[in-house]
Amino acid sequence: MSEVSLLSLSLIILFLPLIGFAVVIHFGKRFSKLYLFEVAIMGIALLLSIIIGYFKLTDFPIKDLVYSFNWIDFGNVPLIGEFKIELGIQIDNISTIMLFVVTLISFLVHIFSIAYMHGDKRFSRYFAYLGIFTFSMLGIVLTHNLLMMYIFWELVGLSSYLLIGFWYEKKSASDAGKKAFLVNRVGDIGMFIGILILFTHYKTFTFDTIYTQMAAGNIPFDSFSWLTAAGILIFMGAVGKSAQFPLHVWLPDAMEGPTPVSALIHAATMVAAGVYLISRIFVMLTADAMLFIAVVGAITSFVAATIALTQNDIKKVLAYSTVSQLGYMVMSLGVGAYVFAFFHLVTHAFFKAGLFLGSGSVIHAMHHEQDIREMGGLRKKLPITYSAFLIYTLAISGVPLFSGFLSKDGILAGTLVFGNLTGHWLIPILSFTVALLTAFYMFRLVIITFHGEPRNKEKYDHAHESPLAMTVPLIVLAVLSVFIWYTPNPINPDAGWFSAKWLQTPASVVPQETRFDFMQNDFSGAKYYSNEMIHSETYMHELHTLHYPAMILSILLGGLGILIAYLMYQWKKINPDKLAERFKPLYNFSLNKWYIDELYHYTFISGTIALSKILSWFDSNIIDGAVNGTAYITRVFANVSNLFDKYIVDGLVNFTAFISGFIGMSFRRFQSGKVQAYLVLVVFSVLILLLVFNPF
Amino acid sequence: MLEVGLSHYLFVSAILFSLGIYGIVTRKNAVLVLMGVELVLNAANINFVAFSRFGNFGIGGQVYALFVIILAAAEAAIALAIVLNIYKTFANVNVDEISKLKE
Numbered sequence: 001m002s003e004v005s006l007l008s009l010s011l012i013i014l015f016l017p018l019i020g021f022a023v024v025i026h027f028g029k030r031f032s033k034l035y036l037f038e039v040a041i042m043g044i045a046l047l048l049s050i051i052i053g054y055f056k057l058t059d060f061p062i063k064d065l066v067y068s069f070n071w072i073d074f075g076n077v078p079l080i081g082e083f084k085i086e087l088g089i090q091i092d093n094i095s096t097i098m099l100f101v102v103t104l105i106s107f108l109v110h111i112f113s114i115a116y117m118h119g120d121k122r123f124s125r126y127f128a129y130l131g132i133f134t135f136s137m138l139g140i141v142l143t144h145n146l147l148m149m150y151i152f153w154e155l156v157g158l159s160s161y162l163l164i165g166f167w168y169e170k171k172s173a174s175d176a177g178k179k180a181f182l183v184n185r186v187g188d189i190g191m192f193i194g195i196l197i198l199f200t201h202y203k204t205f206t207f208d209t210i211y212t213q214m215a216a217g218n219i220p221f222d223s224f225s226w227l228t229a230a231g232i233l234i235f236m237g238a239v240g241k242s243a244q245f246p247l248h249v250w251l252p253d254a255m256e257g258p259t260p261v262s263a264l265i266h267a268a269t270m271v272a273a274g275v276y277l278i279s280r281i282f283v284m285l286t287a288d289a290m291l292f293i294a295v296v297g298a299i300t301s302f303v304a305a306t307i308a309l310t311q312n313d314i315k316k317v318l319a320y321s322t323v324s325q326l327g328y329m330v331m332s333l334g335v336g337a338y339v340f341a342f343f344h345l346v347t348h349a350f351f352k353a354g355l356f357l358g359s360g361s362v363i364h365a366m367h368h369e370q371d372i373r374e375m376g377g378l379r380k381k382l383p384i385t386y387s388a389f390l391i392y393t394l395a396i397s398g399v400p401l402f403s404g405f406l407s408k409d410g411i412l413a414g415t416l417v418f419g420n421l422t423g424h425w426l427i428p429i430l431s432f433t434v435a436l437l438t439a440f441y442m443f444r445l446v447i448i449t450f451h452g453e454p455r456n457k458e459k460y461d462h463a464h465e466s467p468l469a470m471t472v473p474l475i476v477l478a479v480l481s482v483f484i485w486y487t488p489n490p491i492n493p494d495a496g497w498f499s500a501k502w503l504q505t506p507a508s509v510v511p512q513e514t515r516f517d518f519m520q521n522d523f524s525g526a527k528y529y530s531n532e533m534i535h536s537e538t539y540m541h542e543l544h545t546l547h548y549p550a551m552i553l554s555i556l557l558g559g560l561g562i563l564i565a566y567l568m569y570q571w572k573k574i575n576p577d578k579l580a581e582r583f584k585p586l587y588n589f590s591l592n593k594w595y596i597d598e599l600y601h602y603t604f605i606s607g608t609i610a611l612s613k614i615l616s617w618f619d620s621n622i623i624d625g626a627v628n629g630t631a632y633i634t635r636v637f638a639n640v641s642n643l644f645d646k647y648i649v650d651g652l653v654n655f656t657a658f659i660s661g662f663i664g665m666s667f668r669r670f671q672s673g674k675v676q677a678y679l680v681l682v683v684f685s686v687l688i689l690l691l692v693f694n695p696f
Numbered sequence: 697m698l699e700v701g702l703s704h705y706l707f708v709s710a711i712l713f714s715l716g717i718y719g720i721v722t723r724k725n726a727v728l729v730l731m732g733v734e735l736v737l738n739a740a741n742i743n744f745v746a747f748s749r750f751g752n753f754g755i756g757g758q759v760y761a762l763f764v765i766i767l768a769a770a771e772a773a774i775a776l777a778i779v780l781n782i783y784k785t786f787a788n789v790n791v792d793e794i795s796k797l798k799e
Binding site for chain 2: 680
């Protein structure tokens with residue numbers, strides 16, 4: 001298939017969900033079956049993405065397909081020079097794979113939602129929102145420039161807000177939507193500044209143009225610090241979207257949304273967008289920026305894993321597990337294990353979407369009960385859900401033969417090598433601890449939910465296996481959580497096609513002196529390199545040496561975690577309550593999520609409120625005072641002017657009138673109406689005149 | 697023997713005129729006011745006749761005196777008629793009290 005047809009197909013995929021959204025949102029109320037149209041559209045999009053994936057990976061395995069056009073051409077702008085804004089799409093291997101992941105999970109979530117959301121009063125609007133969300137997400141995946149990335153980034157923020165707050169009658173849901181939106185804004189500000197740093201220097205948003213110039217030695221403002229700053233600032237966008245510490249607080253709250261939405265947004269797509277963004281800017285990250293990213297990722301994965309240990313809400317456990325796994329991916333990108341970060345993104349998308357959908361199935365069966373302490377023994381009631389859930393749990397815990405093992409193992413080996421080569425041992429230590437914790441809390445969840453005796457007999461008796469529309473997506477995702485789809489060798493991902501053939505590390509474009517020593521590839525013009533070529537020989541040597549120790553260690557730690565979970569909850573050899581009692585401060589610290597929400601409440605929220613109070617005081621006293629003072633002075637002047645008017649001007653006028661009146665009064669006397677008086681006057685006047693003008 | 701000349705006539709005429717004016721001004725009764733007017737008119741007549749006799753003006757003065765007498769008669773007739781009507785309306789002929797027309 002030719003390049004052009006692949007590009008046009010991907011454009012069709014991009015706009016299909018938008019059409020679905022437009023149709024369903026407008027006509028959904030009139031035609032109650034219209035949601036099927038949206039589902040069908042996602043089916044078509046999935047089919048097309050499989051076609052694109054097949055032809056892209058076979059016909060153009062290392063070529064980037066790009067279609068772009070000038071959106072705005074400003075021509076030759078004074079002081080700036082040639083200046084235009086390009087829009088376009090780019091299909092490379094990671095976007096091809098993401099395209100498939102997004103459309104597949106979106107399609108499965110659509111199908112799942114038909115049963116899960118059945119009877120909801122805004123049923124069709126829900127599907128419309130799913131459509132606009134998928135559209136925004138595909139936009140992020142396909143874009144070839146930072147501007148479109150940012151636009152679709154914000155669209156994802158909007159649609160996730162709509163979906164999280166879908167049951168907006170519930171205060172907690174609408175609050176969670178707002179929280180997600182606002183927390184994401186914090187990260188997006190950084191991302192926007194980062195994008196503008198690059199744009200100010202390069203006058204373009206296009207990734208490839210920027211990277212080509214950067215590789216030629218043209219770095220922002222000739223300063224490594226600006227380069228590092230740009231990388232870290234754009235990474236801030238990912239901190240918000242991918243729920244990295246310290247902006248992870250929105251994701252657990254976002255569990256207020258419908259469960260299939262959690263599967264779509266918080267497992268496979270929206271949160272993955274952050275990781276995808278880092279993969280896109282991976283080549284322009286300096287050593288400092290990468291270290292920063294690695295540390296943030298490591299802290300995130302550890303913090304979230306410790307919180308997940310004690311949560312009792314089935315979705316909260318999964319939410320923190322997601323945050324923890326996203327921390328893994330981010331950390332992996334930070335330590336330079338690009339391929340495994342993306343590999344983990346894909347495998348995690350499948351099994352975490354499965355876990356969320358599985359929890360949705362459980363919640364559906366339990367009539368919207370989410371507290372795992374009310375569950376137990378559901379294994380017999382929900383056999384399909386249980387088996388699928390167990391497979392996902394095995395995958396996320398890193399048990400061999402499942403997909404999670406492959407990608408996680410790669411990440412762990414990457415961190416180990418990183419620690420060994422750079423001396424940052426904290427990162428591998430945290431990552432291995434998290435591997436242990438993950439296995440523990442996931443099995444804790446499974447055992448409490450599905451094993452043992454039912455704790456709430458009444459709810460247990462009413463529980464029933466979910467309908468076909470819900471179990472089929474679970475089965476599909478469970479199948480995809482098995483190793484065979486990624487590599488034929490269950491313990492060596494490099495033997496397969498996924499991490500070795502399809503995914504290649506792009507060549508770093510930052511100047512040699514700002515890279516890590518182990519990233520000293522000899523750049524010769526090609527864009528992609530296999531891992532052997534991108535990294536130094538020492539790195540590859542270390543990787544080969546440490547691969548099996550890392551694997552054995554991760555299996556041991558995972559096994560240990562599972563064992564502890566069984567000891568505590570299945571065989572009850574260790575009493576978890578007593579343990580919690582003994583380590584009460586630690587237990588409470590974890591149960592209350594490290595008090596981070598409280599911390600934000602007392603710092604940022606109270607701070608903002610206090611600041612606004614101060615500003616309000618300033619407004620009402622200083623500004624209003626100034627305004628009132630002006631008004632007072634004006635009034636005084638007006639009074640003076642008034643007095644002047646009243647006494648001087650009016651006085652003059654009145655005086656004139658008084659004079660006229662006085663004269664009138666005096667003459668009035670003569671006008672008595674008495675003819676005789678007139679006559680006297682006439683006679684006297686004539687006499688006086690005679691005396692004056694004496695004619696004689 | 698005193699020769700009667702122009703000045704004597706004018707003197708008599710002036711006294712008559714002054715008496716007439718005095719009568720017009722001081723009397724309240726409308727009839728007496730009219731009598732004053734007659735005196736003034738006759739003072740004028742004496743002047744006409746005197747100037748006609750001593751002033752070589754022909755008989756024009758005497759003719760005018762006749763006219764004035766006729767006019768005075770007509771005036772007296774009309775004025776008395778008015779006075780009668782006033783009396784009928786107000787039962788009073790005092791000129792300073794009849795001021796209704798003004799209001």
